[in-house]
Amino acid sequence: MKPYSHQKIEKKWQKEWEKSGIYKAKDFSKKPKWYSLIEFPYPSGAGLHVGHIRSFTAMDIISRKRRMEGYNVLYPIGWDAFGLPTENYAIKTGIDPRVATKKNTDNFRRQLKGLGFSFDWSREINTTDPNYYKWTQWIFLQFFKKGLAYKAEIPINWCPKDKIGLANEEVIGGKCERCGTPVVQKLKSQWLLKITAYAEKLLAGLKTVDFLPEIKLQQTNWIGKSEGSEIDFLIKNTSLKIKVFTTRPDTLFGATYVVLSPEHYLIQELKNQIQNWEEIKNYLNQAFHKTEEERLKEEKEKTGVELKGVKAINPANEKEIPVWVADYVLSTYGTGAIMAVPAHDKRDYDFAKKFNLPVIKVIDNGQKEKLYEGAGKLINSGKFNGIESEKAKWEITQFVNGKKTIKYHLRDWVFSRQRYWGEPIPIIICEKCGYVPVPEKELPVLLPKIKNYRPRDDGESPLASISSWVNVKCPKCGGKAKRETDVMPNWAGSSLYFLRYTDPHNNKSFAHFKKLKY
Ligand SMILES: [Zn+2]
Ligand SMILES: [Zn+2]
Structure with missing residues (x-):
């Protein structure tokens, strides 16, 4: 018997398949x-x-x-x-x-x-074929025309040495993964896709697909819908208010302090009133060097500093309560400020224990120990005593002129990269007309050839250095204009x-x- 020559036989049939299609x-x-x-x-x-x-x-x-x-x-x-x-x-x-x-x-x-x-x-x-990315760009323009692609200033992780924006995964212990330089937060104008407009649709859609239950849960948590209330806390001796978002307005009588995120604008506004400004300034500096992941780590010990000389008024019982800044509160979620109810929230409880802040129980669970995160009848809550917590949520919100609202964890998608090897974003920036879409008949906007692929020292895409490509006429008014030099992330075409x-x-x-x- 002749030995089976897979090389010969497979080649022969593969050729045959190709020919016959x-x-x-x-x-x-x-x-x-x-x-x-x-x-x-x-x-x-x-x-x-x-x-x-x-x-x-x-x-x-x-x-x-x-x-x-x-x-x-x-x-x-x-x-x-x-x-x-x-x-x-x-x-x-x-x-x-x-x-x-x-x-x-x-x-x-x-x-x-x-x-x-x-x-x-x-x-x-x-x-990367222009005949393909023509349509990636075309879809971007449809988003732009519908207001689903927009430009905004957002904080990014920035390595001052490499002069490059870093993903959270590229920041290790607050330092740049490549060179070890401490990373700073920098505001950068970026294109975003408005996926938050689809939060409800995504949640509804999850019910109709046959994903594994744990995947569905992951996705639900990622969208992170929470229903709650926005409540204003007046700052004593000022007309300023701290707006907080809470999913537990029923526990308002137990709020014994307020916490601001380090980025909160009120900290700067209260500068003259804050007696320990140096201490606050140092704390803010530290916080700005941390990534969001580092700030939120469960096992991490909570840090924070009280704004000395500043008091907020609990609108439910008119009590004066201290105001703190702590990096576990994020500027990007809710209103960037929280009311802390240590008796009924684990995180607030740990924080209160560490800094000796009062703990007031306002929901009865028939037990002595103070921390209880469940529902029950209200106590220590004035005229709301005895009401079920679920019912009290809306009643207390109304009582303090608060507003029912829904927040999502989901954020809009950062769709800009200051890099080279991606689809050019088909937008022209005109001083008079603003952001103008490249006319569809001029698509694709070809990625020009270039000698140096490295991002520039100012953090812009290397495309910004090709003046013959950048400088164009505005398609709308014919005046001087410039091309957008950001490119899309590698997820665009896929x-x-x-x-x-x-x-x-x-x-x-x-x-x-x-x-x-x-
Ligand atoms: Zn670096
Ligand atoms: Zn123009």
């Missing part, structure tokens, strides 16, 4: 349809890893079975090719990311074909690939509506 999905086929979707790979310089092969093989088996069962199967493949590894490689070697990407995708394609996956190669897409596969060569629209229904 048996793995091509047909548009508008009469057969029942099946869409096998894998996460498209990032084409790294190292080639495929075993994790790719594992998941692609599983889906390949399903796809082949479905074909044999008579389905029209769409099993496409493409490349999620923008992003940092290729860009860092370009910074190090000076090699154009286009060249590196071509080399890497050629290698991936060769490896995948050699493995004999039944992909429909006629639909291959690449997020948010729409599964739709584009249905009509990958369409140059007139993102995808034909009928094909999108695959």
